[in-house]
Amino acid sequence: MVSAVSLLCTMKALHVLVLLASVVLLCRASPVLEPVMCNEDHSAAAARLAVHDINEHHKHGYKFQLSEIKENKMDKVEEGCTIELHLDLLETKCPSISPKHFEDCETRDESQRAVMANCTVMMAVKDGNADVTKNDCDTRLVKTNSEMHRICPDCPSMIPLNSPEGLKAIETAVHEENINSTNEHFYILQEVGRVKSGWMSSQGMYYSSEFVIVETHCPMGSRIAIEACDPLCPDRARHAFCRSFYTQGAGLQSVDCEYYPALNKTALGPGEKEPQCKNPHLMLLPRPAGPPSPPVHHPSAGGGRPPSHGHGPPSFAGSGPPPHAHGHGQGPPSFPGSGPPPHGQGPPSFAGGQGPPPHAKGPPTRERVLPFISPCNGFLAYSDPALNPICPKPLPEPRHIPKLERS
Incomplete structure (x- = not known):
């Protein structure tokens, strides 16, 4: 027979494990980004960097995920290249304040009033370093209210x-x-x-x-x-x-x-005000x-x-x-x-x-x-x-x- 003390210790241990697991999920490091190269295989890494950069600068609303690479163009320049991407993104259910990485967030379907963004992103690659220099996105509902009401009044x-x-x-x-x-x-x-x-x-x-x-x-x-x-x-x-x-x-x-x-989370010192x-x-x-x-x-x-x-x-x-x-x-x-x-x-x-x-x-x-x-x-x-x-x-x-x- 399991003693009450053993059962209590087991329950406390499980509680600690749950808390640790929550901390790991909350504080998990962002996935490492692949280097963007000036070659034919650049599109996936470039698109991932572009979406990462968009979410890093998107301080309101919700995080976005990559849906599709519509088009990409690369031009060789001295010491590197310039890349132009046309991407379709989908809004996720994670608010911008969430510590969750955007790739781990769930997106909405049309019945949940999905939101998409058509983005044009410019990127410069020099000496092996890629930098997003410009993005321009058109954010809109996948289906407008009128379109949705025709399907579901x-x-x-x-x-x-x-x-x-x-x-x-x-x-x-x-x-x-x-x-x-x-x-x-x-x-x-x-x-x-x-x-x-x-x-x-x-x-x-x-x-x-x-x-x-x-x-x-x-x-x-x-x-x-x-x-x-x-x-x-x-x-x-x-x-x-x-x-x-x-x-x-x-x-x-x-x-x-x-x-x-x-x-x-730094504590204030004695007498120190916020x-x-x-x-x-x-x-x-x-x-x-x-x-x-x-x-x-x-x-x-x-x-x-x-x-x-x-x-x-x-x-x-x-x-x-x-x-x-x-x-x-x-x-x-x-x-x-x-x-x-x-x-x-x-x-x-x-x-x-x-x-x-x-x-x-x-x-x-x-x-x-x-x-x-x-x-x-x-x-x-x-x-x-x-x-x-x-x-x-x-x-x-x-x-x-x-x-x-x-x-």
Whole structure:
């Protein structure tokens, strides 16, 4: 008979093995890249280097994988060669903040609203060293909302990342995560990955969202209004990738977050304060002026969240609305899944080109203003507002965006 002590030791050993395995998977070194040579067999190594470089510079949205080498051209020059590649990439389910290597990530199929990118990449090879000098990608849905609805009328639409209705659902989810997690600090929204919207006959419109939250300097349980919380420096902050499900009729149904460790875990010295940094990837929620939201108090502190809260998460396979959603005759309104966003006419639009939201009466507060999503310095004026595009390399200088007036 196995003693209780032996059983306990075995269980502890298994627990340690599981933790070690998780650390190995999380911290596994990136695969070694093959050298790019100026010969007929250069295409595979060159394409792999190109996709690696694209993901290294892609600091928002999701990681991409190589789907197909459409064309490649090599020209010999002194001491080396130049290579031009035409590649098809597929968006993966791994957010850019994930430590997982892009080649180990799962891609979406068409029913999950797959996203692809057609890329032209220029590369210079000299003295055995290859350098990606330029890339230009067209990021788009494999099937537009219109094309998808012809195949599946009840399937959800991809809606703009700054949709007011979608952001309301996400803000509710972020608030719920702060209330129910055991984190040491408050978290705020960093970026929206994607939002799908559909219709449920019993609950009205629903919003299935994916987004990233970032750790702030505000301790959990403090009396600081969340609006005043700034994120920690990008390398010192923990991040989390979250999925939520929200309906107009019942509100937030679920939120589930996967947390990633900070890149810089160096402890602060005695009396040393957290450094102040500007987060270049922070996405801010639109918030009308008025009394600041009350602080969220939490009785505990730790590093994650309880096993579960609220209702269990729905399926995120992306194959359509929940099983009880039906009736496309009363389906969701049309959303612009493709086409150019409004631009060049003053402040960015928040809702149907009507300008920024009206200010409510009341004492002024520090507003978090959300402009049109443009992670590429305003260069991609005609990118799909429902997607996180691959930015060109080299990235152009930022365009001037007029400041919104605040009351």
